[in-house]
Amino acid sequence: MTxxxxxxxxxxxxxxxxxxxPAPAADYTPSEENLKSRQEFADAGLGIFLHWGIYSMFGQGxxxxxxxxxxxxxxxAARGFYPAHFNAKEWVSAIKESGAKYICITSRHHDxxxxxxxxxxxxxxxxxxxxxxxxxxxxxxECERQGIRLHFYYxxxxxxRPDYPLGRTGHDTGxxxxxxxxxxxxxxxxxxxxxxxxxGKVGAIWFDGYWDHxxxxxxxxxxxxxxxxxxxxxxxxxxxxxxxxxxxxxxxDIQIFERDVPGENKAGLSGQDVGSLPLExxxxxxxxxxxxxxxxxxxxxxxxxxxxxxxxxxxxxxLLNIGPQPSGELxxxxxxxxxxxxxxxxxxxxxxxxxxxxxxxEEPEWGTVTVKRGDGRVFLHVLGEDFQSVKLPMGAxxxxxxxxISRKPVKFSGKPGDYTIxxxxxxxxxxxxxxxxx
Numbered sequence: 107m108t109x110x111x112x113x114x115x116x117x118x119x120x121x122x123x124x125x126x127x128p129a130p131a132a133d134y135t136p137s138e139e140n141l142k143s144r145q146e147f148a149d150a151g152l153g154i155f156l157h158w159g160i161y162s163m164f165g166q167g168x169x170x171x172x173x174x175x176x177x178x179x180x181x182x183a184a185r186g187f188y189p190a191h192f193n194a195k196e197w198v199s200a201i202k203e204s205g206a207k208y209i210c211i212t213s214r215h216h217d218x219x220x221x222x223x224x225x226x227x228x229x230x231x232x233x234x235x236x237x238x239x240x241x242x243x244x245x246x247x248e249c250e251r252q253g254i255r256l257h258f259y260y261x262x263x264x265x266x267r268p269d270y271p272l273g274r275t276g277h278d279t280g281x282x283x284x285x286x287x288x289x290x291x292x293x294x295x296x297x298x299x300x301x302x303x304x305x306g307k308v309g310a311i312w313f314d315g316y317w318d319h320x321x322x323x324x325x326x327x328x329x330x331x332x333x334x335x336x337x338x339x340x341x342x343x344x345x346x347x348x349x350x351x352x353x354x355x356x357x358x359d360i361q362i363f364e365r366d367v368p369g370e371n372k373a374g375l376s377g378q379d380v381g382s383l384p385l386e387x388x389x390x391x392x393x394x395x396x397x398x399x400x401x402x403x404x405x406x407x408x409x410x411x412x413x414x415x416x417x418x419x420x421x422x423x424x425l426l427n428i429g430p431q432p433s434g435e436l437x438x439x440x441x442x443x444x445x446x447x448x449x450x451x452x453x454x455x456x457x458x459x460x461x462x463x464x465x466x467x468e469e470p471e472w473g474t475v476t477v478k479r480g481d482g483r484v485f486l487h488v489l490g491e492d493f494q495s496v497k498l499p500m501g502a503x504x505x506x507x508x509x510x511i512s513r514k515p516v517k518f519s520g521k522p523g524d525y526t527i528x529x530x531x532x533x534x535x536x537x538x539x540x541x542x543x544x
Contacts, residue, residue, distance in 0.1 A: 199296025419474025
């Protein structure tokens with residue numbers, strides 16, 4: 107081809123008209139439909155994250171372009187992207203089997219490549235690859251058939267477009283910079299309009315990349331109020347989340363934490379205060395988000411179950427990531443973990459779905475607590491295998507304690523504020539669960 111996809115994309119940006127954006131309200135008031143979506147999201151417990159794009163072909167993770175690779179050379183990979191084994195039905199079925207209630211997939215990552223047939227740029231899976239299929243459309247239709255919510259990850263930054271105002275990443279991709287915020291903003295809003303118009307009911311837009319300008323000498327104005335208002339005008343029930351690593355910004359409907367349960371900051375990416383919105387923690391099955399051929403260090407099913415439980419104990423959903431292979435297949439190790447989690451959820455899902463987080467002031471060393479929304483049943487999740495009994499500093503009076511699986515009585519002693527729960531005979535596993543009636 108005589109003209110690269112990236113140059114054609116730049117031309118398309120120059121010719122694109124402005125997107126009409128509704129004026130944002132001074133104070134965002136979520137609609138009834140939005141509040142219903144928030145509750146459904148909060149009750150979901152588990153979602154599956156999918157980081158997939160042409161970066162998977164290099165087997166080096168989703169940030170490969172940022173490692174000194176030339177953007178024009180990188181873009182040539184699109185000509186060989188042919189995920190012949192992609193099967194939306196198989197993907198959604200495997201994910202549903204895990205007990206997950208929603209999927210979040212990268213519609214466009216920082217490398218600028220779009221995974222649907224966008225009209226805003228030819229640099230997309232339909233126009234730039236021999237595969238020529240709109241995988242987001244196929245996934246949206248299959249999610250609708252199987253009753254799984256679909257969320258779209260969308261990058262606020264771009265390492266290939268010349269009109270993106272350069273931030274702290276993507277400096278060595280060789281692109282010819284011509285920063286034009288209005289052009290780039292219109293491009294993004296045009297793409298979001300497509301996703302929210304032509305791809306069915308969208309559960310959430312999951313933004314990433316705000317942090318690319320967090321070291322600017324003056325605050326960068328992403329004009330998020332306008333963008334959020336656009337989303338809510340197109341689909342009032344669509345939730346807005348932003349992995350910006352700061353406190354909630356007006357117009358957002360969920361709060362996201364990366365690689366840490368809310369209130370912890372072991373990875374250094376989640377130091378923000380925990381707000382009152384529905385919460386979500388995103389975490390990887392292995393080490394990377396996108397497919398990395400050398401990264402076969404998958405967490406065990408038991409460890410993933412324990413992480414899911416600890417996340418629920420913080421009142422949050424777990425968004426657990428898989429990096430699909432360039433062939434379009436989910437890695438065998440990921441499929442194995444999905445099956446293992448699903449088997450556990452078949453037995454214990456009731457203690458995760460539609461629950462609130464622990465009412466205890468401090469997380470106990472033995473595990474965590476979830477509370478069933480509606481009927482108030484309390485579930486003690488004992489994650490340590492060596493405990494014979496656990497202390498429960500709960501002020502309410504315990505009427506009854508039973509093993510969640512066998513329904514056999516569990517002995518307890520003490521008084522409100524100082525109970526001891528004895529674990530003899532409680533069903534073994536990565537999470538021993540005792541149900542309390544208060």
